[in-house]
Amino acid sequence: MMDWRTKLLDPTPHARRDYASLATPVYRGSTVLFDDQKAVTDDWRQADNGYSYGLYGTPTALELAARIAGIEDARETFIVPGGQAAIALIYLSYCPAGSHALVPYSAYGPNKAMAEGLMRGLNVEVESYDPLIGAGISDLIRDNTTLIWCESPGSVTMEIQDVPAIVKAAHAREVSVALDNTYAAGVMFDAFAQGVDVSMQALTKFVGGHSDLLLGSVSARDDVAYAKLGPIYQQLGLAVSPDDCSLALRGLQTLAVRLDALEKATLQVARWLAEQSLVDTVLHPALNTCPGHEIWSRDFSGSTSVFSFIFSETVTAEQVVEFINALTIFKIGMSWGGVNSLAVVYPELERPGVDFGGRIVRLNIGLENPDDLVNDLRQSLGSI
Numbered sequence: 001m002m003d004w005r006t007k008l009l010d011p012t013p014h015a016r017r018d019y020a021s022l023a024t025p026v027y028r029g030s031t032v033l034f035d036d037q038k039a040v041t042d043d044w045r046q047a048d049n050g051y052s053y054g055l056y057g058t059p060t061a062l063e064l065a066a067r068i069a070g071i072e073d074a075r076e077t078f079i080v081p082g083g084q085a086a087i088a089l090i091y092l093s094y095c096p097a098g099s100h101a102l103v104p105y106s107a108y109g110p111n112k113a114m115a116e117g118l119m120r121g122l123n124v125e126v127e128s129y130d131p132l133i134g135a136g137i138s139d140l141i142r143d144n145t146t147l148i149w150c151e152s153p154g155s156v157t158m159e160i161q162d163v164p165a166i167v168k169a170a171h172a173r174e175v176s177v178a179l180d181n182t183y184a185a186g187v188m189f190d191a192f193a194q195g196v197d198v199s200m201q202a203l204t205k206f207v208g209g210h211s212d213l214l215l216g217s218v219s220a221r222d223d224v225a226y227a228k229l230g231p232i233y234q235q236l237g238l239a240v241s242p243d244d245c246s247l248a249l250r251g252l253q254t255l256a257v258r259l260d261a262l263e264k265a266t267l268q269v270a271r272w273l274a275e276q277s278l279v280d281t282v283l284h285p286a287l288n289t290c291p292g293h294e295i296w297s298r299d300f301s302g303s304t305s306v307f308s309f310i311f312s313e314t315v316t317a318e319q320v321v322e323f324i325n326a327l328t329i330f331k332i333g334m335s336w337g338g339v340n341s342l343a344v345v346y347p348e349l350e351r352p353g354v355d356f357g358g359r360i361v362r363l364n365i366g367l368e369n370p371d372d373l374v375n376d377l378r379q380s381l382g383s384i
């Protein structure tokens with residue numbers, strides 16, 4: 001007869017486990033129980049070899065991973081704590097000490113910060129390149145180059161990259177290509193069909209979709225990429241919360257309808273802005289004023305919710321700040337992919353040879369009525 005204190009701790013399940021729900025259960029748990037001592041392992045290949053430790057994901061995380069791998073047509077996907085963690089996993093898996101990597105100067109700022117900070121400290125040289133370089137990337141590849149990053153469109157300046165041309169040049173020298181495919185939500189640009197080796201997303205944006213979670217995904221094209229990423233994923237201990245994975249799984253269910261609505265509304269706002277005399281250039285991939293627009297037409301199946309515009313030179317940096325502050329429906333914020341429209345000015349943004357003079361603004365369009373968004377922009381432009 002067991003003492004009640006012992007009974008309290010007995011993990012044997014009593015409720016039936018055959019609950020056929022449409023929702024993926026939230027499996028919490030660190031320790032995994034094994035049938036016998038011989039079965040005890042510590043193996044990050046849980047999708048192939050069975051569960052060994054919650055650090056590599058409970059069934060909730062593995063369900064999310066499998067669904068993203070299925071959508072992207074990947075060999076396997078790793079779920080990590082955020083987009084920046086995904087970037088770190090890729091750098092640390094592909095760039096041994098003494099190697100050289102290439103990153104477009106339009107890459108997400110913290111990617112470049114990692115290149116110049118952590119990676120430099122690990123004796124990895126990460127060189128910036130012009131995102132519109134295309135096949136010309138060949139000239140920058142060295143004998144010790146191991147990784148080329150692409151991010152298309154680029155952050156804030158929205159350059160669309162010729163990823164297939166970069167892949168071709170990279171593979172000719174046995175260099176791997178990583179893509180930040182967050183803008184395309186892993187669906188509007190087919191990374192693996194275009195030859196990319198490893199594709200990551202900040203699931204924080206479109207998959208989460210409601211600004212209430214942080215997660216990232218790293219998808220491996222094949223066994224080679226999977227075997228490169230896995231040990232580093234294990235060593236870094238990139239555990240994720242099953243509750244966040246559950247929200248991301250729910251986000252996937254509405255991703256298609258949200259993306260359709262966001263694309264339509266964003267195009268309406270971008271086209272309206274392009275007609276305003278105070279606006280010089282609209283950097284939206286579907287408009288021919290966006291650098292690399294023809295590549296977007298060739299390679300993408302659609303556009304999403306984030307774009308930038310540059311005020312005309314008659315507008316001062318102070319007036320741009322006044323414009324941002326006068327918006328009411330648009331909130332001031334940096335992230336994107338959620339239901340709320342956001343605006344932010346990049347006062348210090350520079351690209352080689354270009355100083356935007358504080359006149360570049362990035363918008364994220366949400367699910368509000370786009371007519372209201374246009375009216376908000378109109379009244380705010382009126383304040384200039």
Ligand SMILES: Cc1ncc(COP(=O)(O)O)c(C=O)c1O
Nearest residue numbers: 082083084108182202204214215
């Ligand atoms: C293009 C891009 N990649 C990666 C990230 C990083 O994602 P997270 O905020 O989940 O770390 C962001 C976030 O803004 C991003 O814009």
